[in-house]
């Protein structure tokens with residue numbers, strides 16, 4: 001039995017991970033963590049019987065304790081709780097699927113404790129990749145990508161350890177507003193932005209896909225996972241989301257991973273790497289698929305992507321500003337406090353105001369996050 005813990009078990013990736021666990025039957029879930037959805041957590045506890053469960057919200061944790069008092073499970077709270085789950089002694093792989101840079105400290109502590117990381121939580125790598133990747137190397141642990149594009153790149157790199165990457169071709173759906181111009185986006189409502197053309201995902205990443213900030217975060221994520229400069233990562237809009245990403249080698253050969261849009265494949269690949277296992281679900285049918293399209297991203301309209309390249313190229317604390325500003329601005333948009341186009345205006349404003357720190361420590365990253373939040377709050 002493989003032993004895992006999951007941060008963000010009640011979310012889109014977390015629940016799909018538990019489906020993979022259920023379908024395979026040979027993975028033991030020792031720890032779970034979530035924010036506040038205790039009704040789903042109770043169901044998960046009853047089905048998977050973890051030893052330790054972290055709930056961010058203290059009141060909800062107290063309610064959950066009462067609900068599961070008939071079971072042998074310890075409930076912990078807050079950041080200490082998240083970390084306790086992340087470093088559980090018997091856990092081999094920690095799947096990180098919390099949303100946002102809240103995942104940094106648990107991920108760092110898990111690596112220090114020698115756990116392999118199946119990483120969906122891209123914001124952690126975007127902001128702290130310069131700490132996480134060398135630490136993982138030092139500790140001899142693997143960072144296994146779960147994000148679909150990075151899993152595709154990782155799969156396309158298998159058997160090519162001796163060959164250097166000429167270019168990464170990172171595919172993008174283009175989101176629900178592909179082909180639109182700034183003036184078309186003036187009155188976009190939350191419901192419009194939450195309609196992703198191909199993927200069913202959590203709310204924050206769905207908004208990020210619509211602004212193409214998701215692709216920007218993924219460019220920086222690729223920089224850290226695959227050790228390439230951001231300018232070697234070319235974004236290719238592939239509206240059908242059939243080609244999940246590609247690697248071009250020095251001889252011009254391009255190797256890609258294709259499939260239906262189903263996150264269970266990258267999740268399962270990360271959990272069983274390097275083995276492939278049977279996965280139920282739809283297969284690509286080339287006779288019925290229709291045509292595949294390819295486009296250049298419109299970085300004038302979706303200039304959050306251009307800002308991400310700038311942040312990734314500059315490095316230091318600027319990617320933290322890019323990410324933190326986006327996290328808060330997306331939250332405000334989802335709460336209907338700001339207009340859609342303000343998301344990117346806020347990111348740019350925060351980036352322009354920031355004095356970059358070249359090689360920030362963990363504390364400096366968290367201070368930069370707090371300063372960015374304070375700047376955004378002072379706008380109103």
Ligand SMILES: NC(=O)C1=CN([C@@H]2O[C@H](COP(=O)(O)OP(=O)(O)OC[C@H]3O[C@@H](n4cnc5c(N)ncnc54)[C@H](OP(=O)(O)O)[C@@H]3O)[C@@H](O)[C@H]2O)C=CC1
Nearest residue numbers: 008010011012013034035036037056098120121122201202
């Ligand atoms: N969904 C997808 O298909 C993909 C997602 N990703 C990445 O994976 C990550 C998760 O995304 P997704 O599953 O869509 O997000 P969701 O919003 O669906 O889920 C987020 C999860 O994190 C939990 N959570 C939130 N805040 C805290 C906290 N403070 N402490 C503990 N748990 C917390 C939530 O708990 P609760 O429900 O109780 O609030 C929930 O379990 C993101 O970084 C995203 O970018 C990457 C590729 C694809």
Ligand SMILES: CC(=O)[C@@H](O)[C@H](O)COP(=O)(O)O
Nearest residue numbers: 147148172173174175209214
């Ligand atoms: C499923 C996944 O990995 C998401 O990050 C997805 O790729 C979002 O799609 P776009 O950002 O390309 O619209």
Ligand SMILES: [Mn+2]
Nearest residue numbers: 147148149218
């Ligand atoms: Mn992705």
